Amino acid sequence: MATQLDDNDILTLTEIGYASVMYGTGDDVEPIFEVLTLLYPDNSAGAIGYAITHMNRGNFDGAIDILNSCISQCTDNTDEAKAILMLALFLSGRNEEAEQLAATTGGSESGIVNTMASSLFNS
Numbered sequence: 001m002a003t004q005l006d007d008n009d010i011l012t013l014t015e016i017g018y019a020s021v022m023y024g025t026g027d028d029v030e031p032i033f034e035v036l037t038l039l040y041p042d043n044s045a046g047a048i049g050y051a052i053t054h055m056n057r058g059n060f061d062g063a064i065d066i067l068n069s070c071i072s073q074c075t076d077n078t079d080e081a082k083a084i085l086m087l088a089l090f091l092s093g094r095n096e097e098a099e100q101l102a103a104t105t106g107g108s109e110s111g112i113v114n115t116m117a118s119s120l121f122n123s
Contacts (some may be wrong), residue, residue, distance in 0.1 A: 005039065017049045021056055029053075044074040044081040051084055060092035079105070083115070 005013070017032040030053060037046030047070035051063035067085040082105050089098035095100055 008041065010036070010043075010045070012098050014045045014049070018052065021049065021052045024056070040076075042074055043076040044070045044078055047074065047080055048077070051081075051088065055084075055088055055091065060088050063088040064094075065091065 006025070010024045013032050013036060017029045017036075020029040030050070033046045033049035033053070036043070036049065040046065047066050048098065051066045051070075054060070054062040064085065067081050067088060070081050071085065076079065082101060086101050089095070089101065
């Protein structure tokens, strides 16, 4: 019997996964991102988690590939994925691509893309 997760469960798993990566234990939580991706393929939370894990290891190209794929396939939380993609591009030295992404998403409703762009390019 498959377990159904409600919105609070999903949020909790996502927060655990993201926090674990930020504290350096991301390898242990990759199954969380796998479950999120499998159960909710339209939501970018799992892909963002994988991407952050790759970025934490210094694999920015891997993170960029994951996020580009997510943005083309996901329908939920894509602004967040674009913001993390912008960061990955910037950290990998691909500043021109990061600036192009910032320019093409300048009217984002959530504001997270604009916030990321401001923090990266308006120092």
